[in-house]
Amino acid sequence: MSALTPTELAQQLGSGLLSFPVTHFTGDLAFDEPAYRENIVRLGKYEVAGLFAAGGTGEFFSLTPKEVGRVVRAATESAPESTPILAPAGYGTAQAIEMARDAEAAGADGLLLFPPYLTESSAHGLRNHVRAVCEATSLSVVVYGRANAVYTPETLAELADSHPNLIGYKDGIGDLEAITRIHSRLGDRLVYIGGLPTAETFALPYLELGVTTYSSAIFNFLPEFALNFYGAVRAGDRATVRRLLDEVVLPYTAIRDRKAGYAVSVVKAGMKLTGHDAGPVRPPLTDLDDTEMAMLTEVVEASRSVTV
Secondary structure: OOOOOOOHHHHOOOOHHHHHOOOOOOOOOOOOOOHHHHHHHHHHHOOOOOOEEOOOOOHHOOOOHHHHHHHHHHHHOOOOOOOOOEEEOOOOOOHHHHHHHHHHHOOOOOOEOOOOOOOOOOOHHHHHHHHHHHHOOOOOEEEEEEEOOOOHHHHHHHHHHHHHOOEEEOOOOOOHHHHHHHHHHHHHHHHHEEEOOOHHHHHHHOOOOOEEEEEHHHHHHHHHHHHHHHHHHHHOHHHHHHHHHHHHHHHHHHHHOOOHHHHHHHHHHHHHHHHOOOOOOOOOOOOOOOHHHHHHHHHHHHHOOOOO
């Protein structure tokens, strides 16, 4: 059982930057546990509010349930006690429940509940899905609104009223009116996490909507830059945010947008360029080509020359 109560974990997550560590693979695409553990120790030395093991950037979609368990255990055993570890749960409801229970046994502090796999879902169906997972574990749960999981304010309010361990909503949809309505309806009952690809791009406007934190993929390979950017956002330093966007983040997103799935691939490429090689991505993702690696090298160099 987590040492943090739902209220404590929500406050912790909303107080600083979050990140989703990549999952390390060997050349033959097996989970490289020693390298992964070493990387969690490295990331845990920075002041982040939480790490999400085996998340989207961690290629959750390519991991078997057994591998997810190994990744989560490696994270919980390697991270400092002050850094909460959230584990993934997803696919169908039965599988999500099994993952939730395994994460609890592994010592995770909370869960990120991914959208149900493939099928469309009604508001009623999503409510039952989240309810079943919340009732199956004592862990705190953050729901991920993305793709086929579109949560209405009414659904989230009903779930929040009946399940104290539902603590957060991660937005991966980008509907500003919807997030405004959700925040208006639930206020401080939930912690709100920006979850669009390259969340730095939307961080400042989201802050004004009550989204105090976001998940930074860039933190994996440029942790100092990511923390400086987050600090500028929280300080409302629009000039610095705009400059960092122009000089680093937007050139980075231009590489990300060259191919589908590159939101993960570009992060692993960045790890390699900065001396923290995490191996290749697993199919169906593809790695950056030489031209794109050269482009990313310029982004990394630019990040090192900017001042905050």
